[in-house]
Amino acid sequence: MSVVARQGFKYSIIGYIGFLLGTISAIFIFPYDFEFYGKLRYILPAAEMLVPFVVLGISYSNVKFFHTVEKDGKKQNMLSLSLLTVLINFVVFSVIFFVLPYFYPKFRLSEAWKNKEMILPLILILSFCAIFNKYTSNYKRIVVSNIFDNLFPKIANLGAFCLFFYFAFSQKVAFAFFFGIFTLMLFGYIYYTNKLEKIQLDFNTDYFKKNNFWKEFFNYSFFGFLGTFGNYLAINSFMIGEYLGMEEVGIYSVLYALISLISIPQLGLFNISAPIINKTLADGDMEELDRFHKKTSLSLYFLGAVLFSCIMVGFPFLTQFMPKNGTMLREYEPVVWIWGSAVLVDLATGFNGNIISLSKYYRFNILVMLLLAGLTIGLNLYFIKNTDLKLIGIALSTAISLTTYNVIKIIFNYVVFKVSPLTIEMIFVSIICTLAITVAIVLPTFDNNFINLIYKPTVVLVLIYIGNYFTKIFPIEDYLNIRFIKSVFKIK
Numbered sequence: 001m002s003v004v005a006r007q008g009f010k011y012s013i014i015g016y017i018g019f020l021l022g023t024i025s026a027i028f029i030f031p032y033d034f035e036f037y038g039k040l041r042y043i044l045p046a047a048e049m050l051v052p053f054v055v056l057g058i059s060y061s062n063v064k065f066f067h068t069v070e071k072d073g074k075k076q077n078m079l080s081l082s083l084l085t086v087l088i089n090f091v092v093f094s095v096i097f098f099v100l101p102y103f104y105p106k107f108r109l110s111e112a113w114k115n116k117e118m119i120l121p122l123i124l125i126l127s128f129c130a131i132f133n134k135y136t137s138n139y140k141r142i143v144v145s146n147i148f149d150n151l152f153p154k155i156a157n158l159g160a161f162c163l164f165f166y167f168a169f170s171q172k173v174a175f176a177f178f179f180g181i182f183t184l185m186l187f188g189y190i191y192y193t194n195k196l197e198k199i200q201l202d203f204n205t206d207y208f209k210k211n212n213f214w215k216e217f218f219n220y221s222f223f224g225f226l227g228t229f230g231n232y233l234a235i236n237s238f239m240i241g242e243y244l245g246m247e248e249v250g251i252y253s254v255l256y257a258l259i260s261l262i263s264i265p266q267l268g269l270f271n272i273s274a275p276i277i278n279k280t281l282a283d284g285d286m287e288e289l290d291r292f293h294k295k296t297s298l299s300l301y302f303l304g305a306v307l308f309s310c311i312m313v314g315f316p317f318l319t320q321f322m323p324k325n326g327t328m329l330r331e332y333e334p335v336v337w338i339w340g341s342a343v344l345v346d347l348a349t350g351f352n353g354n355i356i357s358l359s360k361y362y363r364f365n366i367l368v369m370l371l372l373a374g375l376t377i378g379l380n381l382y383f384i385k386n387t388d389l390k391l392i393g394i395a396l397s398t399a400i401s402l403t404t405y406n407v408i409k410i411i412f413n414y415v416v417f418k419v420s421p422l423t424i425e426m427i428f429v430s431i432i433c434t435l436a437i438t439v440a441i442v443l444p445t446f447d448n449n450f451i452n453l454i455y456k457p458t459v460v461l462v463l464i465y466i467g468n469y470f471t472k473i474f475p476i477e478d479y480l481n482i483r484f485i486k487s488v489f490k491i492k
Helices: 003-028 034-050 058-064 066-071 075-103 105-109 116-137 143-165 171-196 206-226 232-243 246-266 269-283 286-321 323-331 333-348 352-357 362-386 391-417 424-442 449-471 482-488
Strands: none
Touching: 003 143, 003 246, 034 116, 034 143, 034 171, 034 232, 034 246, 058 066, 058 075, 058 116, 058 206, 066 075, 075 105, 075 116, 075 206, 116 143, 116 171, 143 171, 206 362, 232 246, 232 362, 232 391, 246 286, 246 323, 246 333, 246 391, 269 286, 269 352, 286 323, 286 333, 286 424, 286 449, 323 333, 333 391, 352 362, 352 391, 362 391, 424 449
């Protein structure tokens, strides 16, 4: 079994473990105290949103130019100067952060300023981690970094919350644990990088000055920096915390955990599809790319629509098993409908963005991501300041910006590459799932919520299976057999 295969298999396992840990915690544990959970979920996204201003895309250049510097024996030089630059950037960023209130006094009232003791150190730690993450990926080792990036934040959230709520420790102790986990993550990265190849700090700048290599390095870093602004989830968490409050951040995070179930089929898609996209683009075989694009997008949309349909009919009964009977979550049920629909549209577009990013037009992808970020911020401000919709407004903002983002990419890929993810079968999937949801909702509801939670989604699954049996949209029989199940657990 090859290194890549082993790493890919282990990467997927870690991803699913992290996903389950985060989802179960968000649904059954964190709703006990939305206020404190909201604080935890504000601090990390706020730091993540500001990290790009410190890293400035340097982490991406550590991948782009790795083989070049490796041939010249300057790997350690690149790593050392990258870390030093990040440290200098952080000092400059911190100075601007503390000077800003003198020019904009209202900044002192922001949650970012109130939580600066946690956010600023976290920015530095995450910035260093970003460098080590990309650097170690050059050794085709992605499992350990996935443990750090996927599991550690969830452990930090869960551990801090349990210390505060279940064991009655103070918020300071809980936050200390939270911060300690990320500090441990950084030391883990340093230890692991040193294990792959002994770290030898080299801050000499002669190599980068030669032939103006630093300019090429900086230019690529800058485009990488611009491409980091499409994280609408971090933007949403930050803006909800600033304008609506920490309790709303907590509710938003729980709803996101539930909605993210729809995206399960998308896990690992890029890693699997990237080699195929690369090959078809290199061969200029647009017909094969279009066929693969349509097939993959339909599969993602079908599986996502099935999960979405089950969530829709089961959500009201699921909340009954949540802390406080999920009363506050039920008030925001429209968020699940709106946001879930947007995620379905995203699934229907498949690997649209990956086609662009792997082609010579990768800069266009960056421009569209900037549009997504700008549109998300603008619409969030509009709905927050001009309506009383609160999280429903945030959901509408996300749906509009994410759909616009995907439509632009569909049009671009069709015009440039003559490929499209859309098929007539997607319409049939939508009709079948809508009918299944409608029938499940109008059917009688029992007094026992557990029975309803099982019975309603089961009805949906049976009706979708029947509809698919006659329309032959998705080859379910290829997946519901012993041979396929055995293949899932094969090592090779």
